[in-house]
Amino acid sequence: MTFQSYFESRKTQHLQELKEWLSIPSISALSAHKQDVSRAAEWLSDALRLAGLEHVSIRETKGHPVVYADYLRDTNLPTVLVYGHYDVQPVDPLHLWETPPFEPNIRDGKLYARGATDDKGQLFLHIKAVEAFLAQGLPLPVNVKFCIEGEEEIGSPNLPAFLEQNRDMLAADYVLISDTSLLEKGRPAISTGLRGLCSMQISITTANTDLHSGSFGGGVPNALHAIVSLLDSLHDKQGRVAVAGFYDDVPGLSAMERDEFTKLAFDEEKLKQELGLDAMYGEDGYSFVERIGARPTLEINGLYGGFQGEGTKTVIPREAIAKITSRLVGTQKPQDILDKIERHLLAHVPTGARLTVKQLEKGNPFTIDPATPVLQKAADAYESVYGKRPVFTKDGGSIPIVEAFSRLLSVPVVLMGFGLPDENLHAPNEHFNLENFDYGLLTITTFLQLLAEKDK
Known part of the structure; x- marks a missing residue:
């Protein structure tokens, strides 16, 4: 059975599982949801065990817990540490949601719920990608570790200390994160910088x-x-x-950097119309993509x-x-x-x-050279599934812990996102396009295989 047929045969089951997780209001910023955050961590740990991961544990911090799991078989294979977060943003203003934020709903090929794209939906892909190897009796082409936190939406206050205290446990060759976006539908992107x-x-x-x-x-x-x-x-x-x-x-923008932004061919007029704006706003002398990525x-x-x-x-x-x-x-x-x-x-x-x-x-801000070999492997994986080689972008958002992973573990961080810019993360009617749910699973499994090939 190919990975594509495997995922197609289990899509209904996988989406139902994801809906269960999305129905838990794990809002880390609100103390009233402390128990819900813990429930989300417990759900995640159960899902990791069912997927075949080992040494699954919920590690307490001074705030919300970290969930750890691994599958380690061959020291000659590269080790990938998957990071993500199971906490979500508050839902206000509630009256603008078309369907309740914690009652997941599929319409028009999109899964609507708080956390659908940021980050439960994208993280879920990695769990099911690993499960796809193990469930079919296939050798996992890399060693895998998961480090999933419940405080990203409040700035990861306790994860840096957790990383410091558990460097040996978390040691890896690469950190892999899916919490960013494609450039647009059908145009994959790999982020080489986060503000x-x-x-x-x-x-x-x-x-x-x-x-x-x-x-x-x-x-x-x-x-x-x-x-x-x-x-x-x-x-x-x-x-x-x-x-x-x-x-x-x-730093100022070099001519080369400005040329790379120009290659994105971003349509500001289209965005303005989609957002119902009469005019854009920002620092004079810079384009929209420069303002949100490099300023x-x-x-x-x-x-x-x-x-x-x-x-x-x-x-x-x-x-x-x-x-x-x-x-x-x-x-x-x-x-x-x-x-x-x-x-x-x-x-x-x-x-x-x-x-x-x-x-x-x-x-702190984060940046990585797009020429880094593992990023080129990620680009190969995207190209094999999407049919287009991804562009390398600088993302306007912040994932504060990314810089800490890079600095404390001294390894490349690969930002392979499967969201879309218009999926309303942090806003009412957050959703995840199911086309990228399907493509994401295939891209991740392909990437893990390519990593193993590199080390042969």
């Missing part, structure tokens, strides 16, 4: 209580007015971040204060809160950028307001 990440929450307070806008309006500071003014100071009119020193460690950002992710209910409440709020993240490139360091942003905010606090800053996530 770093840092985040903070700020709070502006004014009076010691909310005040009646009729009795006090025009005479006392308004926390919402103050925070809007403060946040507006973070960018100039050309879309550049106005924080002093923000770009100090950002740093500073974004306001949440802003709230005052009355949030239906109707009107004539109040002057005493407090307003904002959540801020920056994506980092080059040699930017998360702590340095957070400190620079905090200094800027403190220097621009409006009169009558007080600022509190809480620094949060920190993740």
Whole structure:
């Protein structure tokens, strides 16, 4: 039986299993879902055992647990460490979901659920790829280890320490991750760079209580007015971040790099229409793909204060809160950028307001040379299945632990994604195209075989 016929014969069963996993609301950012995160880890460990993996265990951390498994048979074969995450993003705003986020639904060839593409669906492919060898009595062409965490969506706060403490257990020749996207439908891509990440929450307070806008309006500071003014100071009119020193460690784009971005032939006008936008936005002098792949950002992710209910409440709020993240490139360091942003905010606090800053996530940028031999093997695998050789891209998102894997284990990290850019990860109606579910399984099995051939 070929791998294609094997996967086709089990597709209904595999999708039903994935739906079970997706139905668990493993939202790591919300303490109310702590037990759900643990349930998702238990489901994963059971799935790994059923697939034939060995030494399956749930390893506790100071936060959510790490799930480990392996299948080790021949020290002469290369060892691949598969990383992924079983936690998911919050679902807000819930009313924008067409079907409930934790009631998986298939329509129009797409599987809709929170976590469908980020990252349960993509990680599931690796489990079933390994299972396909073992279930058919075929020798696994490589040694395999799995290291799956439950805190990626909150910045992997405990995984670096876990890696430090378990280097021998996790030692491998390559790290393999599927948590990125194709360039577009039918056009595979291999990411050779990920932006770093840092985040903070700020709070502006004014009076010691909310005040009646009729009795006090025009005479006392308004926390919402103050925070809007403060946040507006973070960018100039050309879309550049106005924080002093923000770009100090950002490399310029070479002519070769700009040429590579141009080869992507990205249709900005098409994207604008798909998103219902009248115009794009960003740092002046750069294209969309350059802005999201090779330039740093500073974004306001949440802003709230005052009355949030239906109707009107004539109040002057005493407090307003904002959540801020920056994506980092080059040699930017998360702590340095957070400190620079905090200094800027403190220097621009409006009169009558007080600022509190809480620094949060920190993740370093990652980059790898596309000429690395294992990346070329990955490209061969994509080409054999998709019929097109993948382009090498720089991804605008952040997977903070990727840089840590590369640095602490001193091995190449292969980012083989099977999502699509329009699958609404982190947004309502997240989904996974089932065409890439099918192709992903074949690409991964092909890649594992090619790795073994390389070492003969």
